Amino acid sequence: MPPSTSILRAHRPFVVRYPGQWVCPSCLTQSRRLHTGTIETSHLQPATAPPPTKQPRPAKSTPKVGGREGTDSKWEVTVGLEIHAQLNAPRKLFSYAATSFNAPPNTRVAPFDASIPGIQPKLNIPTIVPAIRAAVAFDCRINRRSTFDRKHYFYKDQPNGYQITQFYHPFASDGKIVLNELDGLDPSEVVEIGIKQVQMEQDTAKSIFQPSTEDTPARTLVDLNRAGSALVEIITTPSLKSSKHAAACLKKIQSILKASTAAIDGMEKGGVRCDVNVSIQEKGLPGLGRRVEIKNLNSVKAVQESIEAEIKRQIGVRESGGEIEGETRGWDAVRGESRKLRSKEGEVDYRYKPDAELPPLIIDESLVSHIKSTLPPLPDQILLELMNEPFALTLKDARTMVDLDDGARVHYYKAIYEDLSARQDVKQGSKHLGKLIGNWTLHELGGRLASSFIGWLDNQVTAAQMADLLSNLQNGTLTAGNAKRVLDHLVTFNDPTVRVSGLIEEYDLATRSLSEEDDEGLVRIAESIISQYPEKAEQVRSGKKPNLKNFFIGGLMKATGGKVDVQACKKVIEKMFSA
Structure with missing residues (x-):
């Protein structure tokens, strides 16, 4: 009997889904052993996996400790x-199967992904390029020679019983990112975070838990589409000192991955997942406290809240005389607390060993040089460009522009600016042009x-239409x-064909x-409006609230249907109150 069979029996029923059907593990095991690929039809069940129900979130999130997560107490936090x-990458790391987020379950699976006996891994060379782009963007040293290792553990989403990774000799190391005001920190704060290593590895399959019903017992369904997809793992040094810095660091890493085109989808689409390691230690003592890991966090908010809750939990344990256990925990966003999953594994538990079926990866310096020279602008570069002349956006608007729609809003904004700047009827060199376009792109549109x-992907209002609109606004039409x-x-x-x-x-x-006749008519309308609000x-007139003139200017513009320029309305109101 294969070793995996006994392991599977120790868990809830383990079910792999073939196209259109869910398949039981015993049948799949027999199919693998006999190399026939056949499945007993009596074991097939319709693929009706209901989506998990979402629980309402609590009204209040977990409070911070000491106002700043314990940093003003006797405890020092390390994250x-x-x-x-x-x-x-279009293909998986070691198989020919295509990568996909939306394909029907188990329709993007090659024999190696399903651990069919006798199938060996073969590295897909194109997956290396986006990985190097990510490492270069993090200012890492690209190691000429790296190797692949096996990380052994048995779980229902890991068909091989091991994961191929780069534990001993990763392809990149010793990088850094810098957090500052551009990342939401205080102007005086500059935080440098070390990147210990960047490594390539396989993704696991996707597990879908189904609770028991009247007709079926509780079971876990497994979709192998994700199994074997090419991942890059970025491991920071333990140098973060608060949940705020950790959240800012995660946001920046995500934005760098997108800007460098190393990864397209972020946490909101499941393309990025994060584990956090948290420890506390009394201030003044050497070394770090015992590390606790929280696994599989899928949003920046979850990262920040889980760190705050874990710090509070650990401080509570230590101050009550207990000791922190090294363990792996899961985050329950509904309850706002973590729960123990298992004791923390070490290197010995994973039985790391070099993968004998994969040769070393040799990266030529010419490839690295080419990637460095063709790397797209990174988020900080884009932000500074938008904040400086000629655009002159505020940090808030520039940050929003960069964060929205994977940068598509920035390209749209620049296209409008380029169009307007080339027009003869637009005031050239206007300091307000960049801000005007930013306001209408971000807020109005x-x-x-x-x-x-x-x-945004369905937006059909073109940059040319927006340029026409703002041109007519700026020239007074x-x-x-x-x-x-x-x-x-x-x-x-x-509709992109509609003309402004x-x-x-x-x-x-x-x-x-x-x-002159219109001017007299405007005066009569203004007199009528002023008579309606004698107190204002x-x-x-008394000078108590001179800014109330704006109220009457707005009323006059509204009464004329917006067809009279604001300056003309202002001139009439000023004249009437100065008489």
Whole structure:
């Protein structure tokens, strides 16, 4: 009997899903042993795995210890991160199967991924390139020679009984990232985080737990689509001192992975997962406290909250006279607490050994040089570019622009700026042009898309349409109010062929030049508005609240349907209150 059979019996029923069906493990084991690939039809069940039910989140998150996670008490906190990111590669690390997030279960599986006996791994060379891009972006040393090792453990999502990784000799090491004001820290804070090593390894399969029902016992379904996908694991040094810094570090690592195109999908799509290692030690004592690992965190918020809760738990144990056990814990986001999964494994438990079926990986310096010279701009470079002339965005807007839509919003913004800058009817060199485009791209357009439930990928309002709109706004053809009305129409139509000039003409939105007769009519409207609010008018005349003039200017613009320029309305109101 294969060794895996007895292990599987020690767990809840282990079920592997073949295309369209769930298959029991005993049948799969017989199929492997006989090398026939056949499956007893009596063991097939329809693939009806209901999605897990989501529990409501608690109203309050776990409170921080001592206001800053114990840093103002006698305890010193140390945190390290282990981040696993699926590489931007079309094939798996050691098999020909395609990578996929959305394919039906067990439709992207090669024999090696399912641990069919006699099948050997073969490294897919293209997977190395995005891994090197990630390591170069983290300022790592690329080791010319690296090797692959086997990390042994038995679990239902690991068909081979071991994972191929790079424990002893990774392909990259000794890197760093720097956290500063651009990452949300205080202006005086600069934190350097060491990257101990970056290594390639296989991903595991995906486990889906099904609770028991009246008809079926509790069971775990396994989808092998993810098994064997190429991962890059980034291991930081234990140099983070708070959950705030850990969250900022994770955000930056994610943004660097995306910007360098090493990994396309982030935590929100399951492409990045994080384990955190937390320890506490009394201040002044040498060394670090005993490390506790929290596994498989899938959001920045979960990382921050789990660290805060773990620090609080460990301080409570130590202050009550107990000792911290080295263990692996899981995070329960609903209860806001971690729970013990197992005692912490060490190197001996995993029985690391070199993989005899895989030769060393030799990386030529010319490849590294080429990747360095062609690396796309990284997040800090993009932020500084957006904050400096000619764009002159605020840090908040620049940060939002970079974070949204995997950087697509930045390209959209720059396309509008380039279009507007080339137009003769636009004030060239305007210090406000970059901020104007940023405001309309992020807030006006972004807000309307969100309220209309239109994702950025489905946005059909083109950069050229936005440039036309803002050109008419800046040259005075449209007032701000009517420009917003035009944008409402563009988002509603969501059609790249709609012309801004056509909307202005069709709805008669163009600003009018005032004749003497119009000027007199504007004065009469202003008099009517002022007479409706005598108390406010008296506060303006007495000088108590001069800013209330803006109230009357807005009322006058609204009364004219937004067709009169704000400066003309302001001139009339100023004249009437100065008389």
